[in-house]
Amino acid sequence: MTRTIDLDQQARNILEMNDRGGYTIPTKGLYPYQWNWDSAFAALGFAQFDCARAWAELETLFSAQWPDGMVPHIVFHKADPGYYPGPDVWGGIGPIPSSGITQPPIAASMARLIYEKDRELGAARIRALFPKMRRWHSWFMRWRLDQGAVCVTHPWEAGRDNTPEWDGPMARIDPVDVGEYVRRDTQHVDGSMRPTKYDYDRYIWLVQMGRRLDWDQEKLLTENPFRVADPTMTFTLLRAQRDLLALGQMLDLDVTDLADEIEILEQGARTLWNPVLESFDARDVRNGDWANCVSNASFLCWYAGISSEGQTRQLQRVLDKVQFGVPSHDPESDKFDGRRYWRGPTWAVMNLLIGLGLEDMNHPLAGQVRNATKTLIEENGFSEYFDPMDGSAAGGQGFTWTAAVWLSWAGRS
Ligand code: GLC
Numbered sequence: 001m002t003r004t005i006d007l008d009q010q011a012r013n014i015l016e017m018n019d020r021g022g023y024t025i026p027t028k029g030l031y032p033y034q035w036n037w038d039s040a041f042a043a044l045g046f047a048q049f050d051c052a053r054a055w056a057e058l059e060t061l062f063s064a065q066w067p068d069g070m071v072p073h074i075v076f077h078k079a080d081p082g083y084y085p086g087p088d089v090w091g092g093i094g095p096i097p098s099s100g101i102t103q104p105p106i107a108a109s110m111a112r113l114i115y116e117k118d119r120e121l122g123a124a125r126i127r128a129l130f131p132k133m134r135r136w137h138s139w140f141m142r143w144r145l146d147q148g149a150v151c152v153t154h155p156w157e158a159g160r161d162n163t164p165e166w167d168g169p170m171a172r173i174d175p176v177d178v179g180e181y182v183r184r185d186t187q188h189v190d191g192s193m194r195p196t197k198y199d200y201d202r203y204i205w206l207v208q209m210g211r212r213l214d215w216d217q218e219k220l221l222t223e224n225p226f227r228v229a230d231p232t233m234t235f236t237l238l239r240a241q242r243d244l245l246a247l248g249q250m251l252d253l254d255v256t257d258l259a260d261e262i263e264i265l266e267q268g269a270r271t272l273w274n275p276v277l278e279s280f281d282a283r284d285v286r287n288g289d290w291a292n293c294v295s296n297a298s299f300l301c302w303y304a305g306i307s308s309e310g311q312t313r314q315l316q317r318v319l320d321k322v323q324f325g326v327p328s329h330d331p332e333s334d335k336f337d338g339r340r341y342w343r344g345p346t347w348a349v350m351n352l353l354i355g356l357g358l359e360d361m362n363h364p365l366a367g368q369v370r371n372a373t374k375t376l377i378e379e380n381g382f383s384e385y386f387d388p389m390d391g392s393a394a395g396g397q398g399f400t401w402t403a404a405v406w407l408s409w410a411g412r413s
Pocket of ligand 1: 031035037038159160
């Protein structure tokens with residue numbers, strides 16, 4: 001018991017330590033700006049003890065929304081020369097310096113959970129945010145659909161930077177003329193836990209291409225070789241749209257077209273079922289190839305309100321192979337690498353989304369996912385991610401989103 005109280009306090013301390021006034025950085029040094037989905041998780045964490053601060057987090061994020069509706073993946077509020085690629089490399093065109101790509105749209109879903117903690121305070125805040133959230137979601141619907149599934153145009157967009165799902169499309173990129181650059185991430189964290197130079201050259205090449213095209217979605221649609229229909233984006237947008245519809249109905253807001261959009265996304269989500277792999281999977285839009293990967297994003301189907309017996313079998317199999325699930329990549333695959341970022345490690349935030357989905361659907365594996373996450377944090381702290389075999393901490397430490405997962409879900413009795 002004492003230990004749990006201690007951890008609650010530690011988690012709050014982390015949020016407060018990473019609070020930069022209106023927005024929260026993921027962790028000092030490695031990630032010194034506001035990240036899109038990290039912020040939405042941070043807001044959920046703050047909501048456990050300060051709902052007003054939680055709303056401020058989301059409001060600051062949406063203050064960076066671009067004229068076309070996109071909400072960027074990084075917002076560079078204050079310059080930090082120690083970070084690469086910074087605002088001058090990205091050349092974002094929003095009201096605040098930012099990156100030119102987005103991240104999984106979980107903000108509306110977190111907003112609904114925050115609203116439910118204090119409806120009186122939340123009603124006014126939702127009313128102001130609602131049209132902005134709708135514009136962001138409409139931007140996805142306008143620019144990013146393939147057969148109703150949602151596409152990413154850069155590996156960083158799915159928030160799962162170096163997952164094996166991108167290996168095929170990344171191999172098609174020849175990063176000519178990418179030039180010399182100095183990576184900063186490997187100055188903070190051991191290189192063995194980060195993406196390789198092969199990956200990084202291609203990340204930067206894609207950024208340079210986006211900038212050259214002024215982040216014009218129409219041009220990117222034809223020119224960008226990297227376009228992958230992805231379970232992370234598809235399932236999170238589907239859930240976010242459902243949550244917006246629910247909020248809109250509760251607060252009597254304009255929900256025109258939402259039900260139709262949800263139907264399109266539901267059908268799109270089903271197109272991500274790979275019948276040979278027997279799992280939800282990523283699909284390379286440029287050549288129609290499956291990634292053939294069971295990843296932690298495959299298990300977001302329940303979060304999106306889609307039940308699947310086949311995916312349940314996969315979850316049981318994968319959980320049986322590791323001590324601390326849910327691993328980011330299939331532990332039986334030869335591409336599994338237990339400490340390299342999104343190629344194997346367990347991420348508490350993904351466990352939270354997967355767990356919320358399982359709990360909503362009264363799934364028999366819900367308790368196992370939550371307990372594994374609880375034990376991980378109790379025994380190994382608030383690190384960025386964890387080795388699924390022995391639970392050891394990996395990546396950055398004092399991580400905002402892991403603290404938020406503890407406060408909002410894993411550490412609650
Ligand atoms: C890494 C993660 C991404 C996260 C960011 C900040 O790039 O892959 O999901 O948003 O770090 O924590």
